Amino acid sequence: MSKNAESLIHITLETGLHARPAGILAKTAGRFSCQIELEKNGVKKNAKSILSLLSLGVSFGDQIKCLASGEDAEAAVAEVTLLFQNNFQGPT
């Protein structure tokens, strides 16, 4: 029984998704068993891959989607969304 979840995220990170936040995101995503992706302008990339995240080229002001499918999809999407909302501040 595969669950799906998604959320719309507005990027407020001034420097966009650079190595530090991309690393935090990849680490966080890696903790979930479901498949997690970020989508920008129709291009989807594996959120557990720091290189893929960087190559997505997410900048300040972008609208992106977080998509997950699997057992813990909802929890995964919630946590990823929270990361962006907090601009990746706080304990990692």
Added chain:
Amino acid sequence: MSGCTEQDLEKDFFGQPGVPGYALARLIFHRELSNTDVQTIQPLSVPEEVIRFQTALEKSRHALQDLLQQNEHEDAREILEAHLLMLSDPEWISTIHSKMDSGQSSLQAVLETGKEFAELLSALEDPYLKARALDVADLTQRVCGFLSSNLQSVQSLSLSEECILAAKDLFPTQLLSLNMKLLKGLVLESSSRTSHTMILAKALEIPVLLAVSMDSLSSVAAQEPQKAALDASTGRLVLNPSAKTLKWIQETIYTDEQRRAQEEIWVSKASQSADGVAFEVACNLTSSSEADLAKKKSPEGCGLFRSEFLLIGKSHVPSEQEQLNEYEKVVQKMAPHRTVIRLFDIGGDKQVPELQVHEEENPFLGVRGYRLLQKYPNVLKTQLKSCLRASRSGPVSIMAPMITTLEEILHFKSQVNLAVEELKTENKIQGALSYEIGVMLEVPSLAMILPEAVQHVDFLSVGTNDLIQYLCASDRLNKEVVHLQDPYNPALLRFLKLITDQLKPQLKDRKIWLGMCGDLASYSEFTPLLMALGFRELSVPSSDILKIRKAIANTKMSYANQLLQEALRVDSSQGLSKLLKSHQETNTRS
């Protein structure tokens, strides 16, 4: 009998001095692994290549973890941690596996995958992300080094003896991963003096020779490593030195080492004149990680933090919090001494979109320094707020660059007050703030309204590099007129006197302090003159701290005053140079 003398075997290569110094050691080459190397390798069976790859991955991980343990440099740590994450990147790993499954050797698979990801990143517009392609290349080389025993790669190269390393260029992490005790010198094809690698090499005091063609060097050095004498102070590399050259380089190295050893005792001594007058020898910095290296020389603070280095490789001006994080680190490291943060000192020639200007014919005479900040008050305000918040962690002095008029100073003051008000409203600070504000003296016009200007500031710092440029109307970057950038020009000394004469009452009453942060501060033959003129603080690159501290300690104020009077009477550059250099010799002997 070939009739070939040893002088014939000796071969000279000339380049540009990058970091001064001398070395005598074997010359070894570092070359990046490329596709041509791969073609000579026959792949083993798929399972064997997979094992090879896993092993290389593990070794790379351990190497990075070791480096992380040994390294205090924050920039290096960030890069190393990112690389560790990349090593576990599922996309990267799966791409390599699928290539190996199709019959490629692990070396070829890693190289090709690295190339693909690097290309993906290079295609992005964001200059920061673009630059991450370098990280992928760096990491690829690291892993490949463990995959191939025939070819040498710097990361897997364990220097077993002293050597001089020759390469096209080096990544900062590659430099940091080398055994510093065995790395005696660097010869690079690159000619960039301001790259991160160069700044690191200078701080680590490794002699570097730039702009030497690797093709021509390796064609002579052939397959076997050869002995080489490196003179990075003049800009020369000698392969297979003759007995005469050997003698010369050995003597030079010895003298240089003696000088350095003698200088080390100055780390723990105070910066004061022979008759006990206190001075401050501070360091110029471009990042908080450079501060760690500078601290080994006990600087009395940072007299120039070049904040514009925060903008390199960025597509946006860093946020208030990001700037605060960086400033705070430096301020804490320098405390209880002060940190002078110079506001972004750039022209509109950088790619940062928030600070664009129209194309200018004379950018050095155009919208740069404080003029640019005035045009973009939001950027100015954000920077001021982060500097002010950093003052909670230690003494902070905020310095405005390229100030031309009294009006600009008043504007600067009012902007600082506005920033304080805003911080209070946002509840980001509680209670009173303690900080200093000051300006750079580099535009000659400012020298003519000093009595009024000093009423509004806590300090002045003379930026001699740009001052000479504007005073002598000659472009620093123009080779045709670089001879006019002459520190021995009597006009410069007399101009400094013009400045300090006007400041006598304030300096005496300690209402303001006067510092210098240009190249002139590093000329030890000028030190007595600067002491006599009234400069209390001299800010220099960390590698010059001990030299200047020693020069101060060897000088009595009465002697300094006398020398100043004599120097002011000299009317030629040659005459001044002669006078100062001969006095330096007698002074150090006595």
